[in-house]
Amino acid sequence: MVEDRADAEVRALHRAPELNHPFAVDLTHVSAERAATALVGRFATTGYAQADVADPPMVRRLIRRDCRGRRLPVRTHAVGAIVVVIDEARHSEWLDSSEGSTYREEQGDVALIALANVKPPPWMS
Secondary structure, eight states: OOOOOGGGOOOOGGGOTTOSSOSEEEOTTSOHHHHHHHHHHHHHHHSEEEEEOSOHHHHHHHHHHHHHHHTOOOEEEEETTEEEEEOHHHHHHHHHSHHHHHHHHHHHHHHHHHHHTOOOOGGGO
């Protein structure tokens, strides 16, 4: 039996509020055009962006059109309301930069905090 607890919320590491460089944001409250603009802005800098959006097919089309105009190689994926924009090579380069390195350190710190706060399920106690 799964026990419902308020502290049992599971959150993806890249959505952790403690990170100064959140990669996943909620853009469901803005138009497809604004969501695409925000995602491409983030993508152009880091090689990766992800958001919950209201109209994933339209956002993906707008992103691909914008990236073609900028001559940026891009892949987009959608799962439910989540749109992911990625170029692995550029994202790897960004992770090797000073800003990316800081992000990786912060991500490691958040992971350690999350692991330290893991509570065993009741059946293991």
